[in-house]
Amino acid sequence: MSTTATDRRTTPPPGPQRPAGFVLAVAGLLVAVLLLGAGAFMWLSGNAGPTVGGPFTLQNSDGRTVTDQAFRGKYMLVYFGYTFCPDVCPTTLTHVADALDKLGPQAKLLTPIFITVDPQRDTPAVMKQYTAAFTPQLVGLTGTPEQIAKVAKEYHVYYAIHRTGPGPDDYSVDHSSVLYLMDPKGNFVAPVRADDSGDELAAELRRLLPAG
Ligand code: NI
Numbered sequence: 001m002s003t004t005a006t007d008r009r010t011t012p013p014p015g016p017q018r019p020a021g022f023v024l025a026v027a028g029l030l031v032a033v034l035l036l037g038a039g040a041f042m043w044l045s046g047n048a049g050p051t052v053g054g055p056f057t058l059q060n061s062d063g064r065t066v067t068d069q070a071f072r073g074k075y076m077l078v079y080f081g082y083t084f085c086p087d088v089c090p091t092t093l094t095h096v097a098d099a100l101d102k103l104g105p106q107a108k109l110l111t112p113i114f115i116t117v118d119p120q121r122d123t124p125a126v127m128k129q130y131t132a133a134f135t136p137q138l139v140g141l142t143g144t145p146e147q148i149a150k151v152a153k154e155y156h157v158y159y160a161i162h163r164t165g166p167g168p169d170d171y172s173v174d175h176s177s178v179l180y181l182m183d184p185k186g187n188f189v190a191p192v193r194a195d196d197s198g199d200e201l202a203a204e205l206r207r208l209l210p211a212g
Contacts, residue, residue, distance in 0.1 A: 054154035061128035082118035098198025
């Protein structure tokens with residue numbers, strides 16, 4: 001789109017002014033996150049194997065230490081994000097909860113796990129309240145920044161703090177958005193698109209999971 005001198009001289013219509021820079025920044029960020037998600041998804045699709053995932057030691061929402069061993073015997077559907085995420089995380093987790101409702105008996109084979117990439121703000125108590133809002137089945141995990149960095153690296157998750165102001169809490173966290181299906185032994189099965197609707201997600205899981 002080109003802007004002419006005439007356009008620039010045009011008086012904007014009356015009414016609330018849009019902070020154009022802010023809108024552009026948010027739009028740009030969304031595009032970046034979507035591209036990251038698509039890129040990570042494609043990369044993972046071509047790399048099914050033991051290189052995705054691995055052992056972790058984290059804290060559950062009661063503040064207790066848990067390792068990946070605690071989830072053996074069930075499939076894990078792992079998602080990385082953070083509770084202050086304005087849109088992508090809550091949308092994804094809503095779809096996960098919806099998919100579990102629609103899966104029927106197969107839902108019992110699966111533990112949905114939400115691992116924060118913002119351990120500074122996402123304390124066990126914050127995680128507990130947040131995950132409960134989606135479905136009681138959703139397990140929220142946090143940890144020290146080092147523990148989070150380790151598990152994110154194992155899952156090839158990208159995340160980076162993006163400052164939005166001068167205050168200590170003025171930041172968002174850019175992060176890749178992919179659901180990871182892990183088998184009952186903890187091995188990577190497949191990536192699942194995090195932007196699928198609940199119906200699409202249920203259909204995909206029905207295909208990937210053994211009959212319930
Ligand atoms: Ni998010």
